[in-house]
Amino acid sequence: MSAQLEGRDPSTLPPLGFIAIDITFHRPRGDPWNPETWPFPLIRVQAEGSTEAEVVRKGSYDPGFLDRFVEAGKRLVEQGCVGIITSCGFLIMAQHELAARLPVPVSTSSLLQLPSIFAFLPPSKKVAVITYDDSRLGEEHFQQVGIPWTSVYVRSPPAGGPLRRVIADGGKYVHAEIAAELSGVAKQLLEDHSDIGAILLECTQMCVCAEEIQASVGPGVPVYDAYTNACWFYSGLVRRRPLAWGPPDT
Known part of the structure; x- marks a missing residue:
């Protein structure tokens, strides 16, 4: 607020x-x-x-x-x-x-925040973007705000997972399941890439899980989303x- x-x-x-x-x-x-x-x-x-x-x-x-x-x-x-x-x-x-x-x-x-996020970070750091569908969020989206594709890591939860079932198929919403799924994506990103300095949540439905996501990776990694934007x-x-x-x- x-x-x-x-x-x-x-x-x-x-x-x-x-x-x-x-x-x-x-x-x-x-x-x-x-x-x-x-x-x-x-x-x-x-x-x-x-x-x-x-x-x-x-x-x-x-x-x-x-x-x-x-x-x-x-x-x-x-x-x-x-x-x-x-x-x-x-x-x-x-x-x-x-x-x-x-x-x-x-x-x-929420991607409009990327230039400011990079300004906050050391030049050696990149931003992890957790998206609804990493097969569709591509270089052209980041070009809209002048961010090179090589400066970000993009990953999504699986197509059959709790978040995408709710949005695409109208499945039952279970907060704990979605929070655990997104936290797992965030943790794996940081395990795979030691140069991540911040996380940005592309999908608006991810805002509600931002606290759990940050808790899963530690307080030293800021988390931004549609709410912060x-x-x-x-x-x-x-x-x-x-x-x-x-x-x-x-």
Whole structure:
């Protein structure tokens, strides 16, 4: 939570907009679709007709697909949102198009944090990206933010595992199973690569497991995700004097 928003009544703050894929599955607190995840109001729409397969495809998006996201974003703007986030890290491929066509700031992906993460790290370190599908998240996604493919390690949980069963097949959500699966991926990455300096979670549904993931690798490895991205994004959209500062000096 942004320090400047702590202790404030969320109903006094302007809303952030959220565009989700047009699919339905369980979204617990910690998932960006769940309004209880955020320390500020959230208004949500789905991009009608969009599918998981379309979003995680390789390469650029079709114009019709992008049009559906623009239309959804305009509906959020009409409802008064001050900025817009989206529901999948793969949508970094739509960042420039949506930012150009919508009248409020847009942050499509947790991957947008990568340049800042690398700035925090020693030059010898790389970033491990845990993604929904490592067969589809490729070099073109990292090119959107100027990050060389050789600077990251990308890995995903298996297609038949707990996380992907929930999203792709509407399977039962069991937090402990998903947290254990993602923690195992993170631990194996660090065992395989000693030069990892940070972990970035691409998939928005991974936010809810960030604490367990960090505990599995140790406190010296920062973990970033869609939640850290959106909280930073919102903190610049809506500036509030932190309550701990008290009134301005006279």
